[in-house]
Amino acid sequence: MIQRQRVGISEWRLAEAPAILVAYGLGSCLGIALYDPQRRLGALAHTLLPTLLPGLEGSRPGKFVDLALRAMVEKLEAAGGLRERLVAKMVGGGQMFEALYSRDRDRIGLRNVRAARETLEALGIPLAGEETGGSSGRTMEFDLETGAVLVRTVRNNGKIITL
Amino acid sequence: MSFRHLTEGQLDALKEISNIGMGHAATALSQLIGETVLIRVPQVTVTEVSQVPDILGGAERVVVGITLKVLGDARGAILLIFPKESAEELIHRLLRRGPTGEGFDEMEVSTLKEVGNILASAYLSALGSLLHTTLIPSVPLIAFDMAGAIVDHLLIELSEAGDLALMLEAAFHDRRGSDAVVRGHFFLLPDPGSLHMILDAIGVDG
Numbered sequence: 486m487i488q489r490q491r492v493g494i495s496e497w498r499l500a501e502a503p504a505i506l507v508a509y510g511l512g513s514c515l516g517i518a519l520y521d522p523q524r525r526l527g528a529l530a531h532t533l534l535p536t537l538l539p540g541l542e543g544s545r546p547g548k549f550v551d552l553a554l555r556a557m558v559e560k561l562e563a564a565g566g567l568r569e570r571l572v573a574k575m576v577g578g579g580q581m582f583e584a585l586y587s588r589d590r591d592r593i594g595l596r597n598v599r600a601a602r603e604t605l606e607a608l609g610i611p612l613a614g615e616e617t618g619g620s621s622g623r624t625m626e627f628d629l630e631t632g633a634v635l636v637r638t639v640r641n642n643g644k645i646i647t648l
Numbered sequence: 649m650s651f652r653h654l655t656e657g658q659l660d661a662l663k664e665i666s667n668i669g670m671g672h673a674a675t676a677l678s679q680l681i682g683e684t685v686l687i688r689v690p691q692v693t694v695t696e697v698s699q700v701p702d703i704l705g706g707a708e709r710v711v712v713g714i715t716l717k718v719l720g721d722a723r724g725a726i727l728l729i730f731p732k733e734s735a736e737e738l739i740h741r742l743l744r745r746g747p748t749g750e751g752f753d754e755m756e757v758s759t760l761k762e763v764g765n766i767l768a769s770a771y772l773s774a775l776g777s778l779l780h781t782t783l784i785p786s787v788p789l790i791a792f793d794m795a796g797a798i799v800d801h802l803l804i805e806l807s808e809a810g811d812l813a814l815m816l817e818a819a820f821h822d823r824r825g826s827d828a829v830v831r832g833h834f835f836l837l838p839d840p841g842s843l844h845m846i847l848d849a850i851g852v853d854g
Contacts, residue, residue, distance in 0.1 A: 494698045494800060510707030510796015513804055533804055581801045582715060582789035593804050622797025624708055639710050639794055642750070 487630075492516075495548040497530035499560050502629040509624045511577030513594040515550060515617070516625040517601055518574045519557050519610065520632040521566035528557040529627045534593070535600030550600040558608055572613040573605050574634045574648050576625040579618060594618065614648035654694055654847075661850040663692040666816045666834075669774035673767045674820075680766075681741055684823040691817045697837070700799045700813070704729055704833065707796025711735075712752075714764035715802065717786035718772060722779060722842035726768045727802055727813075727835040729795070730760075734830040738763055738820075741829075757790055764788040767818070767834065775836075778849050802837060813837045 488504045494514060500506050502525035508516040511531070520527040530553035537549050546552035558568060578594035598617045605612055616623065616636045626635040634648040654662075670687040677685045701707040712735040714728040730738065739756050740746060742763070752760065765788050772783040791798050813835045820830035838846060 494796075494803065510701060510794035510800070512793070512797030512800040514797075514800040533800065579797070581713070581791040581793060581797055593801075620791075622794035624794070637708075639708070640751070640792070 489626075492529050492531045494531050495533055495545045497528055497532075497547040497553050497557055499526075499528045499557070499564060500629050501526045501564075504629045506627040506629065507624065508576075511623045511625060512579055512581040513577070513592075513597065515575055515577040515594070515597040515601060516623075517550070517554060517557075518576075518625070518627040518634055519554075519561060519571050520574070520627075520629075521561060521570045522572070522632050523570055524566050525629055525632075526561060526564060526566045527627065527629050527632070528561055529625075530554070530557060532597060532601075535596045550597055551604045554601065554604045554608065558610070568609070571610045572632070573601075573610050574614040574627075575601055575612070576616045576623055576634065576636050576648070579622070580620055581622065616646055616648060658847070658850050659692055659694075662814060662846075663689060665774050665778055665850075666692055666771070669771035670767070670816075670818060671770075672773060673770035676766045676770060677763070677820075686821040686823075688819045688821065689816050690819060691815075693815050694812055695815045697799065697803050697813050697835075700729075700815075700835070701796040703815070704795040704799075705731070707794060709795045710793065711795045711798060712760060713791045713793075713795075713798035714761060714788050715790075716764060716768045716788045718783055718838070718842070719786055720772075720776070720783040721781040722775075722783055722838065722845050724836065724838035724842050725802060725805060726771070726785065727799075727837065728764050728767060728832060729798070729835070730830070730832045732792075734832060735760060735792075737830050752792060761788040761790050764790070771834070771836075775846070779845055802835075 492498045492508045506529035508531040517530045532550045546556045578598040621638045624637040636646045666689045674687040712730045716726045718724040768785040776783040816834040818832045
């Protein structure tokens with residue numbers, strides 16, 4: 486039986502094969518997977534906001550895209566992963582309700598996606614796949630055996646995509 | 649001061665306001681449908697917003713979410729969640745027709761938004777009289793998707809404000825049965841200043 490581990494909002498989790506890490510029901514939240522294919526070791530974050538805001542210093546790092554990514558890289562390296570081998574995949578960053586109040590570029594989902602790109606670039610980690618934006622909720626399953634990320638939606642007749 | 653430390657007395661006061669508000673909403677819905685609707689509020693609780701998907705039956709459960717901003721002297725947001733089946737039952741009763749397919753068409757979406765508007769307005773009117781002020785809801789926004797995805801939008805809006813919400817269970821009954829025909833959850837998510845106003849009004853000592 487393969488071990489499935491749930492990664493809740495504002496959490497991130499490290500695992501190695503043969504585990505599956507799952508982030509359920511991503512809306513504007515962004516799920517980010519990092520994978521070292523050689524060690525079959527990886528981590529998944531379920532992030533809420535692009536970056537740390539003043540007044541939230543005590544929050545869990547898993548809440549923020551940039552902090553979660555840096556924390557995951559650090560722990561992956563400590564666990565025997567190599568930053569040069571890491572690849573990233575991300576899912577989510579959508580907009581569940583029509584935006585009456587905000588312009589496109591202000592949408593939090595897109596800001597999360599942008600923050601992830603910038604942080605990955607700064608860390609020198611290539612983005613190997615993404616399913617982001619739009620208006621659908623998504624569940625993301627990250628298979629540590631293969632590095633594959635399965636994306637499930639309930640709209641569009643339950644479309645499933647593999648990244 | 650926060651929702652976390654509410655006394656039994658304060659919760660009772662909030663439940664009373666909720667019952668008054670839902671009573672007004674039931675009257676409005678009854679007139680709209682042309683038959684008696686009763687809305688009971690069996691429970692008022694304080695919950696972490698991040699726990700909401702679990703309360704609703706899991707992050708992947710398909711629900712209808714209707715959200716409105718609270719405008720006026722007190723600010724915040726309202727979120728109404730109906731399980732898919734309950735939303736369909738509401739539509740069936742209001743439009744007198746069965747489900748039309750997988751999603752909801754324009755007429756059905758508009759109907760559900762109107763229900764959200766009625767419930768929110770009635771609730772805010774009751775809360776407003778307690779606070780001696782006028783509270784009005786914004787235009788409702790609607791989404792039909794996984795519970796987790798619908799709730800994370802609000803978590804983000806609230807992320808500066810704190811992570812607690814006041815949750816009301818709403819059970820809609822018709823004249824015939826004791827079993828609820830429609831069940832929904834109503835969440836009030838006040839910003840920190842408004843929370844103080846509410847807690848002051850219901851009495852710090854409960």
